[in-house]
Amino acid sequence: MGSTTVENIAWSSQLETGIAIIDRDHKVLVDLLNQVADVIGDSEERAILGSVLNSLSEYTHYHFSREEKLQEVAGYPGLEAHRRRHVVLAAQVDDIRSRYRDEPESVQGDEVRAFLRTWLVEHILKEDMNYRAICTAHPEAVAAAEAIRFGEEPLDSDGGAAVRKTASVNWSTLKVLVVEDNRNFQLIISTILRSLGVRSITAADSGAAGLGSLHGGGTFDLVLSDWRMEEMDGLQFVREARAAGVQTPIIMMTGYSDDVVREQAREAGVNAFLEKPITARGFLETAGEVLTAAAAPAV
Numbered sequence: 433m434g435s436t437t438v439e440n441i442a443w444s445s446q447l448e449t450g451i452a453i454i455d456r457d458h459k460v461l462v463d464l465l466n467q468v469a470d471v472i473g474d475s476e477e478r479a480i481l482g483s484v485l486n487s488l489s490e491y492t493h494y495h496f497s498r499e500e501k502l503q504e505v506a507g508y509p510g511l512e513a514h515r516r517r518h519v520v521l522a523a524q525v526d527d528i529r530s531r532y533r534d535e536p537e538s539v540q541g542d543e544v545r546a547f548l549r550t551w552l553v554e555h556i557l558k559e560d561m562n563y564r565a566i567c568t569a570h571p572e573a574v575a576a577a578e579a580i581r582f583g584e585e586p587l588d589s590d591g592g593a594a595v596r597k598t599a600s601v602n603w604s605t606l607k608v609l610v611v612e613d614n615r616n617f618q619l620i621i622s623t624i625l626r627s628l629g630v631r632s633i634t635a636a637d638s639g640a641a642g643l644g645s646l647h648g649g650g651t652f653d654l655v656l657s658d659w660r661m662e663e664m665d666g667l668q669f670v671r672e673a674r675a676a677g678v679q680t681p682i683i684m685m686t687g688y689s690d691d692v693v694r695e696q697a698r699e700a701g702v703n704a705f706l707e708k709p710i711t712a713r714g715f716l717e718t719a720g721e722v723l724t725a726a727a728a729p730a731v
Contacts, residue, residue, distance in 0.1 A: 440466040447556055449564045453578045454502070457495040458556060460627045464488040465551075467623065468544055471616045478536060479687060480616050482709025485529040487624055490712045491582075492525045498577040499560075505573035508563045517559060521551055533709075582628060583716045601723050603629040609650070610635045611642035611657040611669060612685070621656060621685075624712050639664030639672075646673055652680050654719060656706075659686035659697075667700055674701035681722045685710060 443462050448455050464487055471480045496518040503511040524547060532539045567573055608630055612618045618635050625633050634650065636642035639661055646652070655673075659666040666684055673682070684702045694705060703722050706715060 440470070441553075449556075449560055451502070451564065451567060451574060453574060454499060454560070457491075457498065460491060460623060461488070461495060461551075463619075463623045463626075464491065467616065467620055470619070476614055476617065479708040480614065480620060481536075482533060483617070483620050483711070485525075485532055486709055486711040487620065487627075489522075489525050489529045491627060492522050494580075494582050496522060498580050501580060502567050502573050502577035503563050505576045506563070506567040506570040508566050510562060514559065514563070517555070521555065583713055601720050604631055606630050606654060606723075607632040607650075607652045608634070609642060609645055609652045609655045609680075611639060611655065611661075611666070613637050613658065613661040617658065617685075620710075624710075624715055627712065628716065638662070639666065639669035642669055643672055643676075646678050646680070647676065654723060655680050655682045657682060657684055659684055667697060670697065670700045670702055681726045683718060683722060 441462055443459055447458060447462075449458075464484055467484045468481065468488070471477055471484060500511065500515055500518065502508075503514060508514075528539055528544070528547065603625075608625055610618055610621050610625075610633060612621065612635070615637070618637070622633050622635065634645055634652070636645050639657075640663065642655070642657065646655075657666045657669055661669075664672075666686070670682055670684070673680075681703045682701065683704050683706055684697055685706045685708060686697075687708045697705070703725075704718050706718055
């Protein structure tokens with residue numbers, strides 16, 4: 433990707449629709465879009481930016497499905513035109529994601545910046561504000577939109593088949609420890625967690641700091657650990673945590689796909705893997721399976 437500096441977009445009251453679920457979605461998208469700019473030039477750019485673009489694409493489709501359900505139930509007369517606009521924007525996001533995956537140098541900073549401005553400034557301020565009054569007057573429409581869970585929405589804005597039901601997890605009560613020495617990857621993981629409703633997130637910037645969090649009296653429902661870290665790698669972190677009696681489920685984030693390496697990690701006590709670049713859906717399904725298994729009664 434080119435070296436063009438991409439300015440972050442600050443959230444302000446001008447971007448607020450006054451509809452809580454829509455504003456929450458928009459804030460997640462602002463965070464993701466800002467991270468696109470922040471990770472340019474990072475030493476792990478491909479894994480991190482690929483993860484950001486994956487999550488941006490997935491969350492875009494999710495948000496659009498909620499927004500369209502809101503307008504549909506409220507009887508907003510501009511729904512079809514708004515839906516057509518969503519198709520164009522979602523295709524643009526998907527195109528950037530696909531091209532970066534296949535040929536990173538084909539995606540330029542200027543293009544990303546133009547997209548940020550088009551979507552956030554023009555679409556939210558000029559188009560999303562048009563449905564605010566009618567949707568605010570219909571609380572049942574807000575409830576219908578809020579009932580759509582990430583991972584269970586239609587796969588496209590034309591009402592395509594929904595993905596399989598995700599595991600039932602109360603994300604709002606979950607306490608998660610993220611052990612990751614790359615600040616940018618910490619941010620993308622935290623954004624994904626917040627988008628699911630997780631409120632308690634503790635970040636540790638090294639394996640030693642992660643052990644300190646586990647031994648310092650903190651209780652966690654899930655640990656996410658990078659594999660490659662300076663001084664203490666993820667494998668050593670897991671071994672020491674398990675040796676100290678930590679039973680919390682651990683998901684290892686890694687670019688390794690070698691079966692021998694993964695078997696070593698499983699023997700150390702890793703419950704599951706997330707391959708970089710990660711996807712929000714991949715995390716949702718993997719974490720759901722791990723947490724469901726952990727909660728199941730022993731046979």
